[in-house]
Amino acid sequence: MAAAPRRKVWLFDLDDTLHDAHRSTMPGLSLAMGRYIEAELGLSKPEADALRRRYFQRYGATLLGLVRHHGVRPAHFLDHTHRLPELEAGVRCHRHDVAALAALPGRRYVLTNAPRAYALRVLRTLGLLHLFDGVLTIEDMAMFGDLRPKPDARMLRRLAARLGVAPSRCVLVEDSLANLKGARRAGMQTVWMRRWLHALPLRQHERLHKPPQVGRRVHHLRELLRGPA
Secondary structure (H helix, E strand, O other): OOOOOOOOEEEEOOEOOOEOHHHOOHHHHHHHHHHHHHHHHOOOHHHHHHHHHHHHHHHOOHHHHHHHHHOOOHHHHHHHHOOOOOHHHHOOOOHHHHHHHHHOOOEEEEEOOOOHHHHHHHHHHHOOHHHOOEEEOHHHOEEOOEEOOOOOHHHHHHHHHHHOOOHHHEEEEEOOHHHHHHHHHOOOEEEEEOOOHHHOOOOHHHHHOOOOOOOEEEOOHHHHHHOOO
8 A cells, every 4th residue: 555755645534524424324323322332331321322422532432432441342333333224315425525536636545433334335325435545444443452543643653654655745634623633643734624513513712713733624625626735
């Protein structure tokens, strides 16, 4: 997967970056995760929802908290929470997104904390899979025997090495400020995708100003064609 030393490598998050997940897949994922935690840990729905949110805020991924504190097997959790039988009916893409990605110079990868089966289903439904040089999912983010998903800066630096470029040649396009912070620590360029932030809670200063981990803000993929990240 090596890239030419000076060639830019684009790393695109999937949910709420390449599609509006909060109106398509996220409701189903949240429901499935809550039910999984209820069943596996014997918690009530309010308790399961609170635990899910707490682990997400603390670790950047609910799964990490469940693994570290409850011995949950990652593959079991990912399989049971990402089945989403109605996924294909709700996921949508726009033609200008396809055109923008096709015209973007450099190598392009999807980098998502979601499992591979889910990511491939979403990308095929969006009609975007053929535009990427690879799809990097949570299964690819293990270090020293442990999962290290975004925003882990060590994992991101190791990923850049795998791709054959310095971190400074990588551009992470992402909706999550926490993940952008990790990328900045790793030495990567960062682009904050704000297109679907209407569905997400943001502090007032984040809405009005550019946080320090953000190199650039965009609302549409075509804006990436207008200049350096």
